[in-house]
Amino acid sequence: MAKLFRAVIMGPPGSGKGTISERIAQSFGLARLSSGDFVRENIAANTDAGVLAKTYIERGLLVPDHVMTRLLLPRLEEMTRHSWLMDGFPRTLAQAKALNSTCDLDLVISLNIPYETLKERLSDRWIHPASGRVYNMGFNPPHVQGRDDISGEPLIQHDDDKPEALVARLRHYKDVAKPIIDLYKSKGILHTFSGTETDRIWPYINSLLSTKIPSTSQTDTQRIPMP
Ligand SMILES: Nc1ccn([C@@H]2O[C@H](COP(=O)(O)OP(=O)(O)OP(=O)(O)O)[C@@H](O)[C@H]2O)c(=O)n1
Ligand SMILES: Nc1nc2c(ncn2[C@@H]2O[C@H](COP(=O)(O)OP(=O)(O)O)[C@@H](O)[C@H]2O)c(=O)[nH]1
Known part of the structure; x- marks a missing residue:
């Protein structure tokens, strides 16, 4: 079987993880896994x-590590045949260590985006809650203002995207993130991209991945649904 490819994308809220993951999934045929969607x-x-x-989540808190790992690791273990x-x-x-014990990552992308840029983007972020599709x-922008392109359902804004919560x-x-980034740096798999525009960062990510992803894994273009 061809070598599989496993990657993680990290960055602060609004840094473009969702936007870039979508492009990577489309261009390279990786299954895109979003922990928020899970x-x-x-x-x-x-x-x-x-x-x-x-x-x-109702109280605006992060989900504890043991719950996140219980949700995600079995799902990843099912993905033995997928990149x-x-x-x-x-x-x-703690989540990074748990992930380590389940699989060997090939690459970690870390996005480094200035605060002002994040603030502007998030104040303009609209989400289709059912699918996780993101607009700005x-x-x-969506084709019809305030409506999801595919379902036509209303878009919402998250309270925690407001500037007061962002800081x-x-x-x-x-x-x-610092200790996680240090861990991946020490493993030699960390690649950091800095800038204010996704369209300017994307060509660098694209060319890095072109050198790393075996062409045979570029066949599965499905987003993997939950069982
Ligand atoms: N490892 C994770 C991933 C998600 N969540 C919870 O799931 C919610 C939704 O996750 P996500 O869609 O990633 O949304 P955001 O936190 O808004 O992330 P971002 O702004 O970076 O896109 C988070 O707010 C958090 O409560 C968590 O606790 N731990
Ligand atoms: N103006 C602008 N908005 C962007 C750019 N890249 C992404 N966005 C928007 O910024 C918001 C945050 O991006 P998202 O991919 O959700 O980031 P995440 O929180 O890291 O997953 C969304 O509304 C995107 O549509 C960019 O280069 N310029």
């Missing part, structure tokens, strides 16, 4: 871990 799907399906996760890119996990060093009124979220990100 959490939402588990909440919708009323699984034990979903019910537990909901009690934290994948994970967005939103690991979010703590300037960068990628605390960014501080938190910096504190928890």
